[in-house]
Structure formats: C-alpha cells, structure tokens
Amino acid sequence: MWKYLDVHSMDLIDKAQTTDELKRVLAELFQLQGWESDPRAAILLDLYFYTVQFSREHSFSREQSSAFFTIVKDTHEACVETPLPNVEECYRYFTELLFCHAIRRPPFSIDLFSREQLALMSDYVVNTYFRHFKLYKYAFTPQVRLDISLSYVGMPEPEPQAELGDEPVESVTAPVSPAQEEEADSGTTAPSDSPRAPLREYISAQLCQELAQLRLAMEERLQASEEQFNAKLALLEKVPNSPKGGGRGRRK
Structure with a gap:
C-alpha cells in the first residue's frame, strides 16, 4: 500500500494545490527533474x-491513493x-492487483476499495x-532487430575483398606466345561452373520429388473416391423394385 508513496510523500502531494506544484513534487519524488527535455520522463x-x-x-x-498509484x-x-x-x-496482472485490494482475504488481500471504486479504477486504466x-511499449522498450545469415553446406566461402586503403598494385605484363593466347581464348569461351549450380540442382530435384508424391496422393484419393461411388451404385442396383399394385386387394 505504501510501496511508492509513503505517508510523508502523501503529505507533500496534499500540500500541492496547483498543477505546477504537483508536477514539481512528483518529479522530485521519482527523480524526473529533466522531464522538460526528456520525453520518457515527461510521459x-x-x-x-x-x-x-x-x-x-x-x-x-x-x-x-497510495494503493492505486502502486x-x-x-x-x-x-x-x-x-x-x-x-x-x-x-x-x-492489473486485475489481480485490483482484486488484491478489493477482497478481504487476509493475509493475501484486503478490502481497501469498494465495488464502485473498483469499477471506476478499472474503467479509468483501460480507457487511458x-x-x-x-x-508506452514503443517509448520505453528498445527496438528489436533480427539479423539472419544463411550458410549452405558445401558452398565455397566468398573471398575477402581488398580494403579501400590498400595501395594499388602495379600490373606487370609478360610476353605471351600465340599458343598461350589460343588456350586463354578457349578457356574464356568455355562456360564456367557456377558455385550455386549444385544447390539449384538439389532444389529442383526436391521439387520434382515433392510434385511426384503429390500427384501420386491425388491419384490414390481419386481412385478411392471412384471405388466408393461404384460401391454405392452397386448397392442401389441390387435393391428390388416394389411390385405395382401391391396395395390392392384380390377380386373374388
């Protein structure tokens, strides 16, 4: 009951008659003196x-008053x-705190508030x-960011790029023979295997396998439905037709 506002604090609050005086007292009691420049303190x-x-x-x-403030x-x-x-x-948790101060059940709770006051406090806190x-959650809690990095098994790690501060390396050109030029040309024209090709092939194989299983399941379900329909149709065909005029009596 006197958790945050004790008897001395309530005396100071009762003496404050204006809005500025009450805010000054509350700012001193809860170390919120910088509320004019600090948005959280102002809230x-x-x-x-x-x-x-x-x-x-x-x-x-x-x-x-002290209990409601708590x-x-x-x-x-x-x-x-x-x-x-x-x-x-x-x-x-809020409703539990309310009932702890509205129901007489010592030592767990006390009947400090009446039912009317309980309803007033509940409506006030819910509506405000x-x-x-x-x-309040946005103003007083840190923003949570989730960074996800994926690493594939068997994929080569990317080579570290050169830093911007590195000095430029002078290129040295050596004489190249015509045979080496032909080999270089043939090497450039040959398609290079991409490191992502195995991953792409694996994903394609998995998709084909899933599609095949799905197609097989659909065919089995259609076949089961057709068998059930044929069975019901056969039962209907076995039912004998009722003879005509069965309700009439025989003539003597």
Whole structure:
C-alpha cells in the first residue's frame, strides 16, 4: 500500500494545490527533474500526475491513493519489462492487483476499495493506459532487430575483398606466345561452373520429388473416391423394385 508513496510523500502531494506544484513534487519524488527535455520522463510524469488527479476527483483516502498509484506504476513496469507484446499478461496482472485490494482475504488481500471504486479504477486504466499500451511499449522498450545469415553446406566461402586503403598494385605484363593466347581464348569461351549450380540442382530435384508424391496422393484419393461411388451404385442396383399394385386387394 505504501510501496511508492509513503505517508510523508502523501503529505507533500496534499500540500500541492496547483498543477505546477504537483508536477514539481512528483518529479522530485521519482527523480524526473529533466522531464522538460526528456520525453520518457515527461510521459512518466503525466502518467503519475493524472493518476493522482483521478484519486483526488473521486475523494480517495491516503491509503487508497497510495494503493492505486502502486497498481498503475506496477502495471506500467510489467508493460515495459520486455519489448515483446504482453498486453494480455499485463491486463491479467492489473486485475489481480485490483482484486488484491478489493477482497478481504487476509493475509493475501484486503478490502481497501469498494465495488464502485473498483469499477471506476478499472474503467479509468483501460480507457487511458491500455488504450495507449502500444505507445508506452514503443517509448520505453528498445527496438528489436533480427539479423539472419544463411550458410549452405558445401558452398565455397566468398573471398575477402581488398580494403579501400590498400595501395594499388602495379600490373606487370609478360610476353605471351600465340599458343598461350589460343588456350586463354578457349578457356574464356568455355562456360564456367557456377558455385550455386549444385544447390539449384538439389532444389529442383526436391521439387520434382515433392510434385511426384503429390500427384501420386491425388491419384490414390481419386481412385478411392471412384471405388466408393461404384460401391454405392452397386448397392442401389441390387435393391428390388416394389411390385405395382401391391396395395390392392384380390377380386373374388
């Protein structure tokens, strides 16, 4: 109940009558003095300020104001503890905190709030905090990036490229004989095997195998359907036709 706002803190909050005074007190209590230049601190200060304002508007006692502030702050910390989407878990945690302060079951929970106050707090948090849940998540959690690198077995690794700062290497030309020129020409015209050719062949073979299995399964299914249809047709043909005029009596 007095987790974040103790009796002394509630005294300071009660003495603050204007908006600026209340924000200054909250900024000092939670080390948010740089809220004018820090967007995250400004968001937190607004969250704390409107939570206290809600308690004042509904005439909460000191104990109730401190407990409601704790519920809102703990819910926010559960939201920002992970960048992954956890709105359902946070809402479940929020409802558990509410019921812990609304049902008398010592030592697990106390009946600090009435049913009407419980409904008011639930509607307020749902319509303010959970309505902007993704914005709080975006502002207070780091962005997650996933970098994927693929390496194929049997593929040659690419050669490291020369750095930009390397000095240019002078090219030395040696006299080439006509026979060597013919060999070079024949080597350039011959198609070079690409290192990706084995991978392409493997993928093509797998696709052909999958298509063959799919075609075989379709043929088996069609054959089974045809056999079932023929069996039903044979049963219908075996049923004898009812004799005509069977319901009439014999003439004497």
